[in-house]
Amino acid sequence: MGKPIGVIDSGVGGLTVVKEMLTMLPNESIIYLGDDLRCPYGSRTSEEVQTFTLEMAAKLAEMDIKMLVIACNTATAVALELIREKFNFPVVGVIIPGARAAVTNSKTSQIAVLGTTRTVESGAYSAEIMRQQPNAEVHALACPDFVPIVESGQYRSEKARTTIDKTLQKLSHKDFDVAILGCTHYPLLEGHIRHSLPRHVQIISSAVETVRDVEKELNKYQLKNETDMREDALFYTTGSRESFKAIVVDWLGIESPDVRHITLP
Ligand code: I24
Ligand code: DGL
Numbered sequence: 001m002g003k004p005i006g007v008i009d010s011g012v013g014g015l016t017v018v019k020e021m022l023t024m025l026p027n028e029s030i031i032y033l034g035d036d037l038r039c040p041y042g043s044r045t046s047e048e049v050q051t052f053t054l055e056m057a058a059k060l061a062e063m064d065i066k067m068l069v070i071a072c073n074t075a076t077a078v079a080l081e082l083i084r085e086k087f088n089f090p091v092v093g094v095i096i097p098g099a100r101a102a103v104t105n106s107k108t109s110q111i112a113v114l115g116t117t118r119t120v121e122s123g124a125y126s127a128e129i130m131r132q133q134p135n136a137e138v139h140a141l142a143c144p145d146f147v148p149i150v151e152s153g154q155y156r157s158e159k160a161r162t163t164i165d166k167t168l169q170k171l172s173h174k175d176f177d178v179a180i181l182g183c184t185h186y187p188l189l190e191g192h193i194r195h196s197l198p199r200h201v202q203i204i205s206s207a208v209e210t211v212r213d214v215e216k217e218l219n220k221y222q223l224k225n226e227t228d229m230r231e232d233a234l235f236y237t238t239g240s241r242e243s244f245k246a247i248v249v250d251w252l253g254i255e256s257p258d259v260r261h262i263t264l265p
Pocket of ligand 1: 011012013014015016036150151152153185188239240243244246247250251
């Protein structure tokens, strides 16, 4: 059996990327590591996020992965380059694929980016969009209330709707035609976000785009698993096994996932 692909995230949000990997890459084995104990990363300093991301990558490197996916926007924003320098396997983040989809789909080159405070303050999305499309205009908005709304299980509530509406009003004077959901959790809020943005605005969620890049990298480095078999996904959490497992069962529909506790560093 071939080596697995490693996936890291600040918690469970990266499971949105895993969900696409399971269907789009049916022969690939996955090892996931979520740092639930220290989640959220979005309100932490860049130094903290870099250290934690490095610790996760090192842990999966010990497990002999062939490629690493940084499924967390905040970690990608501040640590992608650092991780690429330190390890020999290919590393795929979620920002380049999301930025590309936005640039491709925007007719006006006016692009909104929604993300955590750390992601927005890093300027990583703006830099990547401008690199791909130098005359683009980027309107980045930090949405610090959005992750807590999802994690408190209130994401379908009326309160969620009003909070999201109020936050997105800050963009009401900007004339963009594409909005990037630059955080793992925001696809769960897409209904509310859709409602609070003008109807012609196209919403981009990067999970599918990211997995397309994973597939390209597998081909480029001839790392595809050619056998028609894969190991069951293996999940590690730095937090509670039971809470993590409940979300995996619910979100991925895996009946009894292998979830193990791990300590970092
Ligand atoms: N969604 C996320 N994180 C949570 C949650 C959630 N609790 C309920 N839902 N909690 O992220 C974070 C706290 N940790 C504690 C330690 O163990 C893991 C959780 C979004 C997940 C996206 C895949 C709501 C919820 C759910 C199941 C599926 C999806 C979802 F319960 F949003
Ligand atoms: N995974 C993070 C991201 O995509 C959201 C949760 C957090 O702040 O840690 O930005």
